[in-house]
Amino acid sequence: MAEPVLEATGLTRHFGGLAANLDVHLSLETGVLHALLGPNGAGKSTCINMLSGDLPPTRGTIRYRGRDITRLTAHQRSRVGIGRSYQRTNIFAQFTALENCRLAAQSRNQRPWRIFTDALRFTDTLERARAALVEAGLGARENVIAGTLSHGEQRQLEIAMVLATDAQVLLLDEPLAGMGSDESAQMVDLLKRLKQSRAILLVEHDMDAVFAVADRITVMVNGVVLESGPPEQIRASREVQEAYLGENAEEEGAHV
Amino acid sequence: MSENLTRAFKLAALLALAAFPFYGTDFYTEVVAKILILAIFAMSLDLLVGFTGLVSFGHAAYFGLAAYMAVLLSPPDFTPASLWTLMPLAMLAAGLAAFVIGLFVLRTKGIYFIMVTLAFAQMAYFIFHDTKLGGGSDGIYLDVRPTAAIGGYTPFDLYDTVHLYFFVLVLMVLVYLFLSRLLRSPFGRVLVGIRSNEHRMQSLGYATFWYKLAAFTIAGTLAGLAGFLYAVLFGFVTPEYLSWHKSGQVLLMVILGGMGNLAGAIAGAFVFVGLQETFTDLTKHWQLLMGGVIVLVVLFMPGGLAALPGRILNRLRKEGRNG
Ligand SMILES: Nc1ncnc2c1ncn2[C@@H]1O[C@H](COP(=O)(O)OP(=O)(O)OP(=O)(O)O)[C@@H](O)[C@H]1O
Ligand SMILES: [Mg+2]
Numbered sequence: 001m002a003e004p005v006l007e008a009t010g011l012t013r014h015f016g017g018l019a020a021n022l023d024v025h026l027s028l029e030t031g032v033l034h035a036l037l038g039p040n041g042a043g044k045s046t047c048i049n050m051l052s053g054d055l056p057p058t059r060g061t062i063r064y065r066g067r068d069i070t071r072l073t074a075h076q077r078s079r080v081g082i083g084r085s086y087q088r089t090n091i092f093a094q095f096t097a098l099e100n101c102r103l104a105a106q107s108r109n110q111r112p113w114r115i116f117t118d119a120l121r122f123t124d125t126l127e128r129a130r131a132a133l134v135e136a137g138l139g140a141r142e143n144v145i146a147g148t149l150s151h152g153e154q155r156q157l158e159i160a161m162v163l164a165t166d167a168q169v170l171l172l173d174e175p176l177a178g179m180g181s182d183e184s185a186q187m188v189d190l191l192k193r194l195k196q197s198r199a200i201l202l203v204e205h206d207m208d209a210v211f212a213v214a215d216r217i218t219v220m221v222n223g224v225v226l227e228s229g230p231p232e233q234i235r236a237s238r239e240v241q242e243a244y245l246g247e248n249a250e251e252e253g254a255h256v
Numbered sequence: 257m258s259e260n261l262t263r264a265f266k267l268a269a270l271l272a273l274a275a276f277p278f279y280g281t282d283f284y285t286e287v288v289a290k291i292l293i294l295a296i297f298a299m300s301l302d303l304l305v306g307f308t309g310l311v312s313f314g315h316a317a318y319f320g321l322a323a324y325m326a327v328l329l330s331p332p333d334f335t336p337a338s339l340w341t342l343m344p345l346a347m348l349a350a351g352l353a354a355f356v357i358g359l360f361v362l363r364t365k366g367i368y369f370i371m372v373t374l375a376f377a378q379m380a381y382f383i384f385h386d387t388k389l390g391g392g393s394d395g396i397y398l399d400v401r402p403t404a405a406i407g408g409y410t411p412f413d414l415y416d417t418v419h420l421y422f423f424v425l426v427l428m429v430l431v432y433l434f435l436s437r438l439l440r441s442p443f444g445r446v447l448v449g450i451r452s453n454e455h456r457m458q459s460l461g462y463a464t465f466w467y468k469l470a471a472f473t474i475a476g477t478l479a480g481l482a483g484f485l486y487a488v489l490f491g492f493v494t495p496e497y498l499s500w501h502k503s504g505q506v507l508l509m510v511i512l513g514g515m516g517n518l519a520g521a522i523a524g525a526f527v528f529v530g531l532q533e534t535f536t537d538l539t540k541h542w543q544l545l546m547g548g549v550i551v552l553v554v555l556f557m558p559g560g561l562a563a564l565p566g567r568i569l570n571r572l573r574k575e576g577r578n579g
Contacts, residue, residue: 052459078461090459092452103449107461112443112470119442165460 003041003065004029005199006051006082006169011060013046013223020046022223024060028199035190035202035214037234043223044203045087048171051201052084053077064169083167085158087174087203093147097138097157100146102131104164129164136160137186152179159187164196170200176209186211211235219243221236264565265565273425286489289421291529293485296523298430298509300478305507306516307439308471309451310362313503314377315479315526318354320498321380322346322480323487324390327398339402339414346484347477353380353534354476358469377503385495395494398487414488424485428522430476435518438474447471450515490571508546513555514560523561 002026011024020043023156028034034220036044051062053074062070064080072080094102104127106119120126133142136156141149146157159175175191176184184206191213194200204210210217211231218228219240227237273292277285297319304310325346330337361372384390401414404423412419438444446467449457457464487493496502505528513524531549535542553560 043396054455054459073458075458075461075463078459084459090453092449092456094452095449100446103445103457106442106445106461110442110446110462112446112467115438115441115443117442118440119445120440125442159458224413 005065006201007063008047008051009061009063011047011050011062012058013050013055014058014151019223021050021057024093024220024223024225025200025228026051026218026225028201030168030199031196032215033195033200033202034216034218035204035210036218036220037204037210038220042220044220044231045173046202046223047220048084048173050201052082054084077167078167081166081168082171083162083165083169084171085162085173085175087177089151089154089158091146091154091157091161093145095146095148096143097127097133097149097153097160098142100157101164102126102133103159104161105116105129105132105166107165128166132160133157134163135163135190136254137183139191152183155179156183156187159190170194170198172200173203174205175202176206177202184209240251257297261569262565270429274422277421282417285417285421287529287533287563289417289424290486291525292421292424293482293489294506294529295522295525296428297430297479297482297506298513298525299435299518300475300482301506302510302513302515302518302521303435303438303447303471303475303478305446305510306514306521307451308447308468309454310468310472311370312361312373312472312475313500313507313549314373314375314380315475316498316500316502316507317357317377317380318350318476318479318484319483319502319506320384320493320495321353322350322483323493323497324384324396325349325480326402326484326487327396328390328561329506330398330400330402330516334399334402339404339408340406342402343481343484347480348489350480351473351477352482355469355473358472362465362468362472374500374503377498377500381495381498381500384498390493391493393495395492395496397492401488401491420489424489427481427485431481432518432522435478439518443467443470508550512550512560512563517560517562519561520560527561 008024011021012019013021013027024218026047036047038044046055053072053076057070057198060167061068064082069077069080092103102125105125109125111122119219131144133139136159137157138153138160141153146154150155155175155178159172162170174186179187188209191200191202195213202210202214213233216229217231217234219226219234221243226243227234227240276288280288301315304312314329326342329345357376361369361376363410364372385393388479390396404410404412404414414420414422414423439448446457446462450467451462483497484495509524509528510521512527513520531546532542535545539545557564572577
């Protein structure tokens, strides 16, 4: 097996008396899409928040290509190559879709000293932003104010922004939530393409989508990893069936 | 409003300002010079409040500090200082103070940021108010205006009201152009991104603290330019220059003009001083009237003066279509 790009060991986060994550072990490799499943409140977003640097872990270690990055802040981790999307859409609502992505792309080459040059003159940044929009299926919408995009399109923009940062590790928190079926199918195709050159952690409630793209699945319940392995193993697991898949299997299709 | 119309309007305003000293009396020329200086001050604050989303309630500290520097760094024996060293030094002092204070205050957010910027400004106020450093509560005189001489050549004379007026006007235009440029650069785009959603900027890989510190330092330096010019214009400096009244007034200019619009900040300075002059003539309770105007603007003119031309134009267009 390839060397992990991102590896978390013993990752733990307490909120008061609640252990939102307890001794979670997770590893991501390039070319592998790793899905993180679990019922509402299982601790999936908490886990992503710790990996992205938005939330400091109570305990545990996070390594990026062997380097300990547990203490790095969110912006430092982004610079290292870890990009994330948010479960609750988190964009620049007043800016155009293009400016959202342009800012994302500009973060790779910030040029803060070029204070007399119009930002739009840096074509490398602009091209990267446009390419990300096209890739996420928003090519025709670049001049629309992000806040006025449809909900599904805002979800696509959320992904486009991560792509514009050229992140090598993608942490995607329910990217399909609220997307129409066409957009969803398009996004699943995109995920398949993306995983070839990147390491992806996908949190998603849409089981069809998950089993269509995941190479590895970790199931989490009440902050603890219940089981982790290839999709067939998860599908066959009695424990997972009982704790999660079984009871929800019928409803999941309609889950928003 | 269309790009061209805006530009034509700004150009006309600039021409009017350039023509003004040839028609007005020296008294009014000085009043307008004062407004232009306050416009620099307001634009510097707008960089923080309107564009970066940092509501500083202590911006007068940098204005007042530079004003004191203009006096304290001038030779004590009635020989004029050189404008070309005194002005940069005063700005440098203000910028340095903003940098150091920024290191502390930018660790806070929202209401706490407002409070600590105010607290630091109050500390600066009491340093000048309660020590003999700058003449205490009475303030201190700038005995002679600095000279613009370079070598043997003197391009203009700050004792000439018209010269001083044009010096201030040119600087105000330069500050406007500088900030407009800055805001369109990658750096400026980051500041506006921070105002919109700082958390997202961080997760995109921006060390927002340093960007904010740079903005705070630039704003302090430009406020220092305004304070320096103010000291030169009036010839004396008092602790009131650093007071929270002054910080509040410049904040009101920015709000009147419409936050996040440089031309608006300039208009805000004009309207504020204009109203102040009118109201003080009417009654000694001018602050009451001023307060009323501010409330009305905030309630009924979101976007301030800057949004006004666009609204009028929209209204006209609508009526043209209907009627
Ligand atoms: N900032 C916080 N403060 C206190 N408790 C929190 C905080 N964030 C999350 N929690 C709690 O931690 C637990 C895990 O929450 P988390 O958001 O990680 O779940 P999730 O698996 O992402 O759920 P969902 O599928 O609903 O998004 C929940 O019980 C939640 O209430
Ligand atoms: Mg979640």
